[in-house]
Amino acid sequence: MFSKKTVVIIGVFFLIIANILILSVISQRFPTTGPGGFTISVLAPFQEVIAGSSRFIKGIWRHYFNLILVSEENDQLKKQLARAQEMKNEWVEARMASDRMRRLMDIGRDFDQELIYAEVIGRDPTAWFKTVMINKGHKDSVAVGMPVLVPEGIVGQIVDVSGRYAKVLLIVDQNSAVDALVQRTRARGLVKGEFADQCRLEFVLRKEDVQIGDAIVSSGLDKVFPKGLPIGEIKDVAAETTEMFYTITVAPYVDFEKLEELLVLRSPMDVAPGDDK
Amino acid sequence: MTFLFHIVVCLILVIFQTAVKPQVLFLGGLYDVLTAYIIYLGLFHRVREILPIILISGMTMDTISGAPMGLFLTTYLWLFLLTRWTTRLIHQDNLVLRFFAVGIGVVIQTGVYIGTTLLLGKATLFPAPTLDVALTQILWALGTGAILVTLFRYLHAIWETVLNTYFVRESAQRGG
Numbered sequence: 001m002f003s004k005k006t007v008v009i010i011g012v013f014f015l016i017i018a019n020i021l022i023l024s025v026i027s028q029r030f031p032t033t034g035p036g037g038f039t040i041s042v043l044a045p046f047q048e049v050i051a052g053s054s055r056f057i058k059g060i061w062r063h064y065f066n067l068i069l070v071s072e073e074n075d076q077l078k079k080q081l082a083r084a085q086e087m088k089n090e091w092v093e094a095r096m097a098s099d100r101m102r103r104l105m106d107i108g109r110d111f112d113q114e115l116i117y118a119e120v121i122g123r124d125p126t127a128w129f130k131t132v133m134i135n136k137g138h139k140d141s142v143a144v145g146m147p148v149l150v151p152e153g154i155v156g157q158i159v160d161v162s163g164r165y166a167k168v169l170l171i172v173d174q175n176s177a178v179d180a181l182v183q184r185t186r187a188r189g190l191v192k193g194e195f196a197d198q199c200r201l202e203f204v205l206r207k208e209d210v211q212i213g214d215a216i217v218s219s220g221l222d223k224v225f226p227k228g229l230p231i232g233e234i235k236d237v238a239a240e241t242t243e244m245f246y247t248i249t250v251a252p253y254v255d256f257e258k259l260e261e262l263l264v265l266r267s268p269m270d271v272a273p274g275d276d277k
Numbered sequence: 278m279t280f281l282f283h284i285v286v287c288l289i290l291v292i293f294q295t296a297v298k299p300q301v302l303f304l305g306g307l308y309d310v311l312t313a314y315i316i317y318l319g320l321f322h323r324v325r326e327i328l329p330i331i332l333i334s335g336m337t338m339d340t341i342s343g344a345p346m347g348l349f350l351t352t353y354l355w356l357f358l359l360t361r362w363t364t365r366l367i368h369q370d371n372l373v374l375r376f377f378a379v380g381i382g383v384v385i386q387t388g389v390y391i392g393t394t395l396l397l398g399k400a401t402l403f404p405a406p407t408l409d410v411a412l413t414q415i416l417w418a419l420g421t422g423a424i425l426v427t428l429f430r431y432l433h434a435i436w437e438t439v440l441n442t443y444f445v446r447e448s449a450q451r452g453g
Contacts, residue, residue, distance in 0.1 A: 128390045131341075195410070
């Protein structure tokens with residue numbers, strides 16, 4: 001009745017229809033229990049383990065490379081930060097040096113004599129004596145006896161000179177003495193160095209008016225330091241009953257621990273600016 | 278060559294004391310470390326071998342310091358002689374001696390400085406800060422003196438070994 005070819009075509013057609021129907025029915029109503037559920041529960045743990053392991057390995061791999069990249073980036077950032085810190089530090093140091101220089105130049109303008117700018121390069125090797133070495137010497141016209149100053153006041157005087165270097169005896173050294181006045185009352189005395197970066201004002205008669213906080217300035221009578229240069233202020237006054245003179249402790253204005261740059265006055269002058277009393 | 282070694286070490290110590298120590302805050306109370314070196318020399322070296330080193334060190338310190346001229350030289354000489362004399366009574370490897378030697382040296386040195394200053398009439402009698410500084414230095418000396426002496430001896434031993442190896446090789450090559 002039908003040819004063989006027609007039978008095959010009709011068969012294939014029905015097979016496709018049947019397949020579609022079966023697939024649509026199974027996909028909508030696949031049971032999670034029974035044999036299907038059993039299969040899943042057997043296979044799923046393995047799949048889970050394998051998938052988990054795969055994710056873990058992928059994670060490690062990805063993070064490893066990420067870590068390498070992050071580590072390299074971190075190194076670069078650290079270097080950049082270090083460079084930035086270094087530049088900032090240089091900039092801060094330069095600014096501070098510039099400020100100090102400006103202050104030194106400011107006091108330099110007030111003197112007629114030539115001022116020699118010097119830097120501190122070394123300090124006394126022991127705590128018992130107070131000297132500093134500076135980087136200026138004979139070749140820069142520095143000579144023994146020249147006074148040394150900073151904007152805050154008197155530092156000391158040159159006691160030893162070589163070609164390019166000189167030694168400065170600080171006013172807080174026990175061998176130092178500066179002829180001085182109490183600025184308010186003009187009482188005269190001798191500022192001598194004492195231990196622990198402070199001085200004593202000696203030979204001030206007990207009839208003089210001297211108070212804590214009074215400023216001490218150089219008198220100019222020692223022919224070393226110009227008159228009127230600030231030295232320090234009175235920290236303590238004691239009057240022993242048997243003594244003719246006060247025992248006066250003076251705190252210098254200069255912080256000798258922080259001395260970095262200073263000025264050497266080429267020759268002593270008679271009157272310093274701002275002290276014409 | 279040994280002379281060169283001692284001179285170089287002394288110069289390094291002087292530079293350390295004048296340029297490095299003032300920059301490091303916690304070293305402010307440190308004693309004169311050359312004292313430790315002088316005591317090391319006194320413990321382990323002969324007088325005629327070391328006397329020039331003491332003279333040079335003392336004069337160098339006198340020159341760069343504000344101390345009265347000759348103070349360091351005198352102190353170092355006395356310390357060296359006292360140390361030499363002590364080694365006649367106690368063996369130089371005695372641990373107690375090594376522990377206290379620098380501390381006692383610093384006590385003597387401090388005594389000489391304070392005595393000289395008082396004799397010259399430059400200072401009031403023992404102001405409180407003087408005692409503070411002296412005590413700090415002595416404590417530093419007790420804490421670090423033995424270590425420094427051992428370190429100096431060790432460095433010298435290394436120097437000798439290197440020197441001997443070099444010269445033995447040189448002379449062997451010349452002889453061969």
